[in-house]
Amino acid sequence: MGIEERAFNAEISRSERNRALVVGLGVSGIATALRLRSIGWEPVIVEKAHGRRTGGYFIGVFGAGQAAARRLGILDAIPDRSPANSADYVVTRSGNRRSGLGFTDFPGEPRVMLRGDVEQGAFAALPDDVEIRYSTTPIRIEQDVSGVNATLEQNGTTVTERFDLVVGADGLRSTVRGLVFGPHAQYLHRLGYMIAAFMLPRPIGGMAANEGAMLLEPGRSLLVLPFADHPPTAFFSYRTDDVDTQFIGRPIDRLRAAYRPLPYGRLLGEALDAFEATDDYLYDTAEQVRMNTWSKGRVLLVGDAAWCATVYSGMGVSAALAGADLLGTMLQRHGDRVGPALQAWENHLRPHIASYQRTGIKQISLFTPANRRQLVERRLFEIVDRLPVIGAAIRRRLNSSEDNLEKERDIAFVG
Template sequence: MTKMKVLISGASVAGPALAYFLHRDGHDVTVVERAPELRDSGYAVDFRGAALDVLEEVGILAEVRGHETNMRGTALIDERGVEAGRLPAEAFAGELEVPKRELTQILHRVTADGVEYVFGDSISGLTQHGSGVTVEFERATTREFDLVFGADGAYSKVRQLAFGPHADALRHLGLSGAGFSTANYLGLYRGGMLQQAKDAAIYLFSADRADRLTVSLSFATASPALDRRDRQEQERAVRAAFAGHGWQAPRLLEAMSEADDFYFSSACQVHLDRWSRGRVALVGDAGYCAAPTSGMGTSQALIGAWTLARNLALSGGDHAAAFSAYEAELRPYVAENQAKGQQAAAMFGGGAGPASSHAS
């Protein structure tokens, strides 16, 4: 197969996983990431089904298992603050759950020697021509690549440039939420607590760090517009949603403003008629996000990267044939996961569940 110069946007999970397989197959791989360094956030990710086989093929399954959170389940808390039932660990943790920072660090380490990583930059322009793609960057000089892959999340810059506005691809599931960590004042250990109401939910858990409590405050929203607002406006929306709520809400709202790891996200899916345009293709959440409510985001990222690279290898470098085969093979799996994400969101009847608890 002809050696190609490929560019991958995004250094979270799908990007480095794809980089591993493409480099292994002999290609010249560059990964660009807008963050100034490897991200150290995301709390926990879980793996299900064939995703474990992908970790094994990369040669990191045993190492990833060494960081398992070993969650013991989640207590269901009623409106009085009393435990009313329990969910098994598998409800949130899948077959294997680890802190996201451990996974991203491992994937980066096993690819760093053979893959060029460019941090603190982002793609600003894509121009396709007969033999490749001219890529403009916000900081670096313009470069030429044979193929470009967007592995840069639900708000993918690559998708925006090559496919169109985010609004054309995003489907909001009616939930948004804030996540952050605070002192583990409840003394939780490898366990969680979930209180659900009609319009809001509080999910708390402590996994790999016994001194820290991870917090998710989720609530019903009409659109994902808050995702693009500043932190002040996001915090105001959270406070409005939880005004009058009891149990831990008042204390958690105080802790939210002091948190240095605050983030906000909405439960959205990405739906596209095609996952490729010419020499540009999408992988993971950029092309087919199933939403955190599906619990399948990380698994889809790994399986998507593996499927895309394998079909490119089988095609002998015929990218058009490879992209078509990749999509035909993966779409049924993605459709199933997106249905799970929709069903999980609908379970709350327009209210809220732990939409941003784990970066699944």
């Protein structure tokens, strides 16, 4: 759809518009609201936090995400913070280092940024008349054939409103999913890894600002990811057979324990100290959301709420943008008939998401090799990646990311 057509749709008067409740002001929610507004709908966004978050961790936006961002009209608004002349190293606790694979070496030429950058880029494009209610969350969702009654709670006050569509864009532990589709336990699948991500105040471990570092050991790793114009972010990932215990006590104590008993060395020691010094971090278990359907009547889920593939797939933001964009396309194509539109949306999207979820499992070993064999395979992957001609062919056999790139191209053309 051209810009003129979107502008024309935006002119439709408010009273004639279909009304959508979008739950969550992350990238999925913002992009969904933006796209719905562009086809003449009236989105209302509710967010449980008191305000819009900023910052976040390192994000790579790959081909499908870039294509969707272009169609959403926000590609130019999301930066690429890849450092010039970046260099990536595999480091050991004793300080030895050798050249290694960096995030930007992954197939697909990702645009590198902070999670907050892509959220800000999409948010800036939202028309001023899109209503956003903070400190607000749905507590009841009931639907009939012609609409949905959503009861919303804000600071102890509840109100029930009627919508034509409810979109749960409220992340991994989605309230909308819980209210409409069933308990988390039915859909969340733990991978047996814990992750922690946060912003470093400055480069650590003697690394220069343009240098990335990876400490890779059986079952545990640390990645330091550099930016051109911003201090780096750090990412811990470790394997555990007992996820529940990892949530007992302070995350920093769990992290320190996971990387014992060897002396930490400079890079790891400084990363752990920096984690202890900040309150602004993510510490969680890596879980995939697997569902047989992403919609029920006039309620649907998008982004991590529907299909979280985990950080290891590197496709969460891209899928969120593509899913939001495609939703608008299908609603428009089906003349706003919600049922057929959601069916078509899911039919187009599902093979790509399934592929991203498979990648999310396969690529764990690139981030955190589970054992010595996987460490050796990863080393082999690095070596063949550098071979000019046969590298690509061998790489295809070692890791099916190339297949995903094909699918990324497909998804880019859908709609």
